[in-house]
Amino acid sequence: MPDGSLLVQMLIGALLGLSVYLPLAAGQLSLATPGFMTVGGYVAALLSTRVAALGGAEPLYPLPWLLLELVLAAVIALALALVVGLPVLRLRGIYLAIATIALNEILRVLLLNSSWTGGAVGIFAIPQPFGDPLGYLAALLLLLLLAGAACQVLAGHPLGRAMAAVRDDELAASCSGVDSFRVKLLAFGASAVLAALTGVLAAHFFNTWNARQGSFDASITTLAFVVFGGSRLWLGPVLGGLVLTALPELLRPVGDLRLVVFGAVILLGPLLFPQGVVTPALLQRLPLPAGWRRRLLP
Amino acid sequence: MTAAPPLLQVQGLSVRYGSVLALDGLDLEVHAGELVALLGSNGAGKSTTLRAISRLVPASAGGLFWGGRPLLPLRTEQTVKLGISHCPEGRRVLARQTVAVNLELGAWLRHDRAGVNDDLERCYSLFPRLAERRRQLAGNLSGGEQQMLAIARSLMARPTLLLLDEPSLGLAPRLVEEVMGTLADLHRNGQTLLLVEQNAEAALAIADRGLVLEAGRVVLRGSAAELRQNSGLRASYLGG
Numbered sequence: 001m002p003d004g005s006l007l008v009q010m011l012i013g014a015l016l017g018l019s020v021y022l023p024l025a026a027g028q029l030s031l032a033t034p035g036f037m038t039v040g041g042y043v044a045a046l047l048s049t050r051v052a053a054l055g056g057a058e059p060l061y062p063l064p065w066l067l068l069e070l071v072l073a074a075v076i077a078l079a080l081a082l083v084v085g086l087p088v089l090r091l092r093g094i095y096l097a098i099a100t101i102a103l104n105e106i107l108r109v110l111l112l113n114s115s116w117t118g119g120a121v122g123i124f125a126i127p128q129p130f131g132d133p134l135g136y137l138a139a140l141l142l143l144l145l146l147a148g149a150a151c152q153v154l155a156g157h158p159l160g161r162a163m164a165a166v167r168d169d170e171l172a173a174s175c176s177g178v179d180s181f182r183v184k185l186l187a188f189g190a191s192a193v194l195a196a197l198t199g200v201l202a203a204h205f206f207n208t209w210n211a212r213q214g215s216f217d218a219s220i221t222t223l224a225f226v227v228f229g230g231s232r233l234w235l236g237p238v239l240g241g242l243v244l245t246a247l248p249e250l251l252r253p254v255g256d257l258r259l260v261v262f263g264a265v266i267l268l269g270p271l272l273f274p275q276g277v278v279t280p281a282l283l284q285r286l287p288l289p290a291g292w293r294r295r296l297l298p
Numbered sequence: 299m300t301a302a303p304p305l306l307q308v309q310g311l312s313v314r315y316g317s318v319l320a321l322d323g324l325d326l327e328v329h330a331g332e333l334v335a336l337l338g339s340n341g342a343g344k345s346t347t348l349r350a351i352s353r354l355v356p357a358s359a360g361g362l363f364w365g366g367r368p369l370l371p372l373r374t375e376q377t378v379k380l381g382i383s384h385c386p387e388g389r390r391v392l393a394r395q396t397v398a399v400n401l402e403l404g405a406w407l408r409h410d411r412a413g414v415n416d417d418l419e420r421c422y423s424l425f426p427r428l429a430e431r432r433r434q435l436a437g438n439l440s441g442g443e444q445q446m447l448a449i450a451r452s453l454m455a456r457p458t459l460l461l462l463d464e465p466s467l468g469l470a471p472r473l474v475e476e477v478m479g480t481l482a483d484l485h486r487n488g489q490t491l492l493l494v495e496q497n498a499e500a501a502l503a504i505a506d507r508g509l510v511l512e513a514g515r516v517v518l519r520g521s522a523a524e525l526r527q528n529s530g531l532r533a534s535y536l537g538g
Contacts (some may be wrong), residue, residue: 158402165395175378179375
């Protein structure tokens with residue numbers, strides 16, 4: 001596949017992996033990453049196909065409008081994350097996981113049954129801001145680098161420490177004065193924004209967008225990125241997203257078994273790599289320059 | 299009365315877990331500089347009292363006041379901001395983080411870097427073993443060292459009132475003595491403490507006064523010296 005579209009999909013996978021990782025770093029399991037990605041994709045699809053003034057008919061969709069879509073998608077995703085997170089994140093435990101499954105389903109059913117969003121067919125002929133996959137590659141790589149850099153800064157930042165504390169022992173974190181509710185809400189909000197931004201780029205890239213992007217299967221797939229890659233360091237979900245997106249494509253002959261492969265990873269992954277592939281212990285063993293190791297380990 | 303108002307005032311505090319009344323109308327005052335021991339057997343309501351003060355469990359009745367200010371509407375992290383530091387039962391150190399990171403977490407709300415560094419050094423001199431292990435993961439410490447780390451972490455908030463839940467639990471007798479000795483030192487230096495203990499003997503050896511809880515009610519209260527002499531308490535908790 002010389003056109004780079006597999007690489008584009010791998011980068012989308014890596015970004016979605018980071019989106020699942022962020023709340024997990026604060027001990028919260030969110031299954032709504034595909035849901036937020038779907039929302040972002042619809043923002044892009046609707047604006048670029050329904051608002052003629054934005055230049056959807058031009059040979060190349062203008063980049064300023066792409067930026068507008070990104071901003072709008074981020075704002076809407078953040079608002080949705082607040083609606084779900086405000087009531088749920090006050091509680092300790094797995095309530096976010098349950099609420100995010102519900103959010104995915106509500107979004108899917110709403111989008112599927114609204115003629116405004118193209119119903120079950122979705123939206124076709126989404127205009128292209130880039131002439132070839134290289135443009136998408138550059139845009140997604142930039143987003144991944146920004147998100148990775150943010151995660152890297154976070155690892156050494158007091159906020160990142162507080163997230164780790166909430167993940168490891170929320171009661172101990174509260175007793176130390178950490179506002180665990182706010183920390184969890186921040187992490188969940190960042191996750192939603194990242195997924196929505198990815199969705200905007202993905203919708204343009206795929207040229208078509210529909211509600212199936214936010215199915216429960218997709219939730220499990222993105223979760224598999226983190227289970228496989230590891231949730232202790234941000235490099236883990238990035239690796240998981242890259243590898244697990246590439247794997248089914250490279251194994252095209254068994255393409256229909258894609259879900260079986262993911263099922264096997266979720267089952268075998270924790271047995272073979274209980275902490276995922278990328279762990280602090282692995283980084284200690286790798287022959288990395290000492291400076292790198294110190295920087296990558298929190 | 300010319301006496302200073304109490305730092306912490308607990309009035310008729312009750313806590314319910316479902317249909318179980320874990321704490322039934324507790325009255326308690328802690329004055330600045332005091333070391334008050336809260337004694338009793340398992341399930342008497344001692345930990346529940348601390349958890350209610352630091353707002354980890356909701357109260358079903360009664361009042362909680364901090365220098366006259368109501369505590370009940372606050373969340374846990376807000377009580378820490380006011381100066382109440384709860385060292386929870388079972389140590390609850392972050393096992394996958396280093397000793398130093400655990401201590402830094404205790405200073406989460408503070409922004410006076412110089413003061414935090416001073417307090418780090420104070421904690422390391424109070425517990426020299428933590429200084430030796432500051433780069434080790436807390437999960438690799440012994441039980442006694444973890445307890446010291448938990449206490450030190452609570453001190454890093456520079457609390458006005460330190461709530462300690464069973465610091466002697468699961469420790470060898472020599473370590474119990476060491477931990478209690480440290481608490482006595484803190485008390486001598488003016489730290490106010492509310493100490494929950496099953497080990498009544500060890501607690502009363504360092505406390506100013508104490509309360510004995512049974513099934514959520516106070517059955518006995520008095521100075522530490524009185525309680526040490528009390529025949530009922532001796533029979534129940536001090537092994538004759």
